[in-house]
Amino acid sequence: MKRLSRFLLTLLIAIAAPATALAQTVEPVRSDDRTLGAASAPVTLTVYLSTTCSHCADWHTNDFPAIKARWVDAGKVRVVFRDLPTPPQEAAIAGAVMARCAPAEKFHVVLDTLFRGQGRLHSHDGPPAQQTVINWLAAGGAAGGLTRDQMNACFSDEASFVEIENRAEQSNADGVNSTPSFLINGERVPDAAIMMSRGVDAFEPLIQPLLDGR
Secondary structure, eight states: OTTHHHHHHHHHHHHHSOOOOOOSSOOSOOTTOEEESOTTOSEEEEEEEOTTOHHHHHIIIIIHHHHIIIIITTTSEEEEEEEOOOSSHHHHHHHHHHHHHSOGGGHHHHHHHHHHTGGGGGSSSSSOOHHHHHHHHHHHHHHTTOOHHHHHHHHTOHHHHHHHHHHHHHHHHTTOOSSSEEEETTEEOOHHHHHHSOHHHHHHHHHHHHHHTO
16 A cells, blocks of 8 residues: 555546547557457447446446346457546555456456445545545455455555556546446447436446447
């Protein structure tokens, strides 16, 4: 956690900067992205998330399982996860580092565990206590099969934090400044489509026509 603050100021500047206008399309999958689902899926759903974002946790815990069951498990949609840390910043960055420290195939397990345990970070006014954050991170790492020594090694590696810094800057360059945000095949999903309905009902009219070739 001590090493975390060395990168925080630069990262906060990158996150706080006004987002550039979203290009007509954004590259839906990059080589350093973590993904879930078949690479051959005809539709790519790119999700910008923060491990401390309560709306992200709500969507991922309550809505995403139905999306996964209907399209991801069927090989029709591939989900791409991108980082955009939000307050409390240090915990969000640490959560992103922990998720990416796990083997790629365990990334989603760690992310899910962090989201499900996120409530402990928001149970008091002000930033969470350091031990609370450590326990939250440890639960995520354990779900990903990491030992304490492996977790400590990851947090001792400056490259882990530089990677999250670079990914946050790239999210900003993509024109994204809020979480959760969504792209479908590289095109931004209007916020209204998500706000007006939830889960499969929100995504069905956006995804199904692509699968049907319309």
